[in-house]
Amino acid sequence: MARILSTLIIGLIFGSGIALSGMINPAKVLNFFDFTGTWDPSLAFVMGGALIVTSIGYFFILKRPAPLLDISFHLPLKQQIDRPLIVGSGIFGIGWGIGGFCPGGSIPALGLMQTDVYILVGSMLMGILIARIMRRKMQCH
Numbered sequence: 001m002a003r004i005l006s007t008l009i010i011g012l013i014f015g016s017g018i019a020l021s022g023m024i025n026p027a028k029v030l031n032f033f034d035f036t037g038t039w040d041p042s043l044a045f046v047m048g049g050a051l052i053v054t055s056i057g058y059f060f061i062l063k064r065p066a067p068l069l070d071i072s073f074h075l076p077l078k079q080q081i082d083r084p085l086i087v088g089s090g091i092f093g094i095g096w097g098i099g100g101f102c103p104g105g106s107i108p109a110l111g112l113m114q115t116d117v118y119i120l121v122g123s124m125l126m127g128i129l130i131a132r133i134m135r136r137k138m139q140c141h
Contacts (some may be wrong), residue, residue, distance in 0.1 A: 003069045015108035021046045024109035026100025026116075033097055088131075095124075 022028045023046055033041035066072050096102055099120045106124065109117045109136060 006069060011107075014104065018105045018108045023102070023105045024112065029096070029102070029105070030100040091127075095127075 017025055021042070023043065029043060031038045032043035034040075059068070062073065068108060092103075099116075101105075101117070101120050103124055106117060106121050110121060
């Protein structure tokens with residue numbers, strides 16, 4: 001129960017941060033990519049702030065033998081850049097640029113009750129499902 005409650009609290013803090021920073025507004029996100037027009041650098045500051053907080057957190061947390069609510073850390077073991085990583089990153093970036101929502105920002109934006117957000121989150125979930133099916137098929141061969 002403590003794990004579920006901590007996950008909920010962390011999600012609420014993250015969602016609040018995304019909402020307060022304005023990153024649930026797709027126009028604000030899309031303006032970040034518009035270098036020759038209405039460029040808005042605020043997304044870079046949000047991402048930079050998140051990187052600083054995460055780096056400090058990892059510095060202290062990874063000194064512990066295990067997380068508070070689990071028996072071990074679950075960190076990626078893969079260190080090489082491969083085709084699936086590059087293709088997935090490209091698809092992620094294209095989707096972000098077209099929709100104006102990062103997946104992390106789209107979840108709190110569901111509260112806006114806008115059709116485009118529901119379409120985006122539904123598409124994202126379908127993409128995750130398709131990727132999982134394809135990965136399983138590739139592992140079977």
